[in-house]
Amino acid sequence: ESYDMGGHDTYMHKEIAEQADAVDRVLRGRIDERFATVHLGGLNLDAREARRMRRVKILGCGSAYHAGMIGAQMIEELARVPADAEPASEFRYRNAVVDPDTLYIAVSQSGETYDTLAAVQELKRKGARVLGVVNVVGSAIARETDGGVYVHAGPEVCVVSTKCFTNTAVAFALLALHLGRIRDLSVADGKRIIEGLRRLPGQIDEIMRAEDDIKKLAADYAEAKSMMFVGRVRGYPVAREASLKLKEVSYIHAEAYPASELKHGPLALIEPAVPTVAILPDDELLDKNRATLEEIKARSGKILAVAHQEQEKADHTIVVPRNEVELDPVLMGIPLQLLAYHTALALGRDIDKPRNLAKSVTVE
Numbered sequence: 001e002s003y004d005m006g007g008h009d010t011y012m013h014k015e016i017a018e019q020a021d022a023v024d025r026v027l028r029g030r031i032d033e034r035f036a037t038v039h040l041g042g043l044n045l046d047a048r049e050a051r052r053m054r055r056v057k058i059l060g061c062g063s064a065y066h067a068g069m070i071g072a073q074m075i076e077e078l079a080r081v082p083a084d085a086e087p088a089s090e091f092r093y094r095n096a097v098v099d100p101d102t103l104y105i106a107v108s109q110s111g112e113t114y115d116t117l118a119a120v121q122e123l124k125r126k127g128a129r130v131l132g133v134v135n136v137v138g139s140a141i142a143r144e145t146d147g148g149v150y151v152h153a154g155p156e157v158c159v160v161s162t163k164c165f166t167n168t169a170v171a172f173a174l175l176a177l178h179l180g181r182i183r184d185l186s187v188a189d190g191k192r193i194i195e196g197l198r199r200l201p202g203q204i205d206e207i208m209r210a211e212d213d214i215k216k217l218a219a220d221y222a223e224a225k226s227m228m229f230v231g232r233v234r235g236y237p238v239a240r241e242a243s244l245k246l247k248e249v250s251y252i253h254a255e256a257y258p259a260s261e262l263k264h265g266p267l268a269l270i271e272p273a274v275p276t277v278a279i280l281p282d283d284e285l286l287d288k289n290r291a292t293l294e295e296i297k298a299r300s301g302k303i304l305a306v307a308h309q310e311q312e313k314a315d316h317t318i319v320v321p322r323n324e325v326e327l328d329p330v331l332m333g334i335p336l337q338l339l340a341y342h343t344a345l346a347l348g349r350d351i352d353k354p355r356n357l358a359k360s361v362t363v364e
């Protein structure tokens with residue numbers, strides 16, 4: 001893709017709008033229908049190693065860390081191996097125990113983020129196996145890792161990551177499917193995920209068609225003094241990323257919490273001027289999430305739900321097309337990128353170059 005604005009007013013809008021094509025690209029040539037799996041050419045991890053590993057640890061910063069949180073859940077769900085994500089910036093400083101049976105994965109758009117690179121170098125020095133999930137081909141992290149998956153989002157110019165975040169989540173879905181099919185994921189489940197992956201680009205287009213409605217909502221929510229983002233399990237990393245997006249580009253203070261943690265403290269913040277964005281995938285936790293909406297309503301909190309059907313307790317619902325539950329985090333973040341964008345636009349912010357931020361942080 002070119003650096004040309006292509007008729008968009010900002011790179012952020014261009015990059016949000018490009019996501020259906022970007023997702024198409026990360027899938028292209030990788031799906032193996034016959035074995036209900038995917039081929040990841042540069043992974044450099046054979047089936048025996050994939051079966052032997054006992055844990056997966058994912059490291060990245062900012063949006064890359066949030067995409068890693070989604071990746072950890074997908075790997076745990078599909079490949080049934082314990083997985084978690086941690087900010088690379090924390091990991092590198094805490095003298096972590098490096099376990100020979102753990103597969104480490106570094107995530108980065110630029111491939112140049114110093115904290116992530118330093119974590120990779122420390123891991124390599126201690127003899128760990130480190131893969132990369134990286135966008136920029138030939139970047140420092142791509143070169144330092146033992147192999148990995150390219151994200152193929154194309155150039156991302158806006159400081160605020162959008163299409164690369166989405167493509168990284170899809171790249172993790174591919175990796176999770178690949179590891180799952182080597183371990184114990186059935187052919188039927190492999191096929192189900194592949195069909196879900198194939199539906200993503202069309203569903204992203206569908207979400208983009210709701211942009212005018214989201215723009216109207218943004219005009220309303222731009223008046224908030226602070227915003228709360230909540231989700232449970234699959235919805236939580238989506239809430240984290242959406243909250244970061246809003247802060248970065250609109251400068252509205254936002255917090256993200258697991259919905260289940262609200263009652264342990266943050267519920268005290270809920271009042272009419274502090275709206276909540278709630279992520280409600282149609283999974284086994286939907287009833288619990290609906291109960292959370294009731295708790296917020298009981299405190300006069302305004303609610304914007306992101307769900308697969310209108311939510312009675314919410315003031316507004318953004319309806320997102322249904323896919324396989326494991327892939328919900330990929331789609332549910334996209335309308336919230338648009339919400340952050342239009343909120344920032346309504347507030348007259350410098351969208352492509354938010355204050356105090358750089359596209360990649362290549363220093364300590």
Ligand code: AGP
Binds near residue numbers: 063107159161359360
């Ligand atoms: C994303 O919107 C941010 N600007 C930021 O959090 C970014 O994701 C982080 O600095 C990591 O960058 P990287 O993906 O290039 O490593």
